[in-house]
Amino acid sequence: MTSETRKLGIIAGGGSIPAQLIRHCQQKGQDFFVLAIEGNADKSFFSENSGIPHQWIRIGQAGTGFKRFSDEKVQDVIMIGTIRRPSFFDLVPDIRTTAFFAKIGAKSLGDDGILRALVSEIESEGMKVKGVHEVMIDLLAKKGVMGKCKPNKQALADIQRGMEVALELGRLDVGQAVVVQQGLVLGVEGIEGTDELIRRCGGYRRKGEGGVLVKLRKPQQDMRIDLPTIGTRTVERAKESGLQGIVVHSGNSLIVDEAEVIKLADKYGIFVMGVTPDEKI
DSSP, X not given: OOTTTSOXXXXXXXXXXXXXXXXXXXXXXXXXXXXXXXXXXXXXXXXXXXXXXXXXXXXXXXXXXXXXXXHTTOOEEEEESBOOOOOHHHHOOOHHHHHHHXXXXXXXXXXXXXXXXHHHHHHHTTOEEOOHHHHOGGGBOOSEEOSSOOOXXXXXXXXXXXXXXXXHHHHTXXXXXXXXXXXXXXEEOOTTOHHHHHHHHHTTOOSSSOOEEEEOOOTTOOTTSOOOEEOHHHHHHHHHTTOOEEEEETTTXXXXXXXXXXXXXXXXXXXXXXXXXXXXX
């Protein structure tokens, strides 16, 4: 049985990647069903008249989602899209999810630990969790400079420093991104996410050449879940905060609408570059 003949379950958060994946499935004739996360997935895309088979659920209704996937005879599952910090209501669990949290001791785990436990729980139901890059390989970031703009000597030094910090940040399961300017760490990513990190660092920017955003996959991170992702909004935020470059983990990060990202970055004079952290640039 090929991947196209296996029914796909999509757990959709925010951003445009869920829509890209769904369009890809429609073009390929791939059978699928979507669990759209309330407060995150695009309401206009998942409207009643969209023709997209889906159900809205809260984050705390994972158990309800498992049951729906089972009823829909889903065989493969992809979790994709951004998830905003949930409200208390979002987290109120259904009975199945309560049992799941009790079993894994969620309070003692970081984000990656919870996601890995969720993968195990899904696969215990007989479904296989896949990464979106296994279906849409073109989303993965390439190595090297991707547009017309290139990093100068200072930017290269900032990238090297950023990779060192981002890797340690990842090992601690804190975040994926860091902003470095002229050798100084202006900020590291926490629960606020990359967009807010960039915005915050704009206020700390020093005189002279702008900083660099470095975003890497955590060393222990499962490639199937929560890969570092950038898109045109990342470029817009970088421009607003005076950054001169965006660096991502080649082969381990996703670029949404790559052609548009590069076009916009070239327009703003911002370089976009894929790197391998264990190699000196």
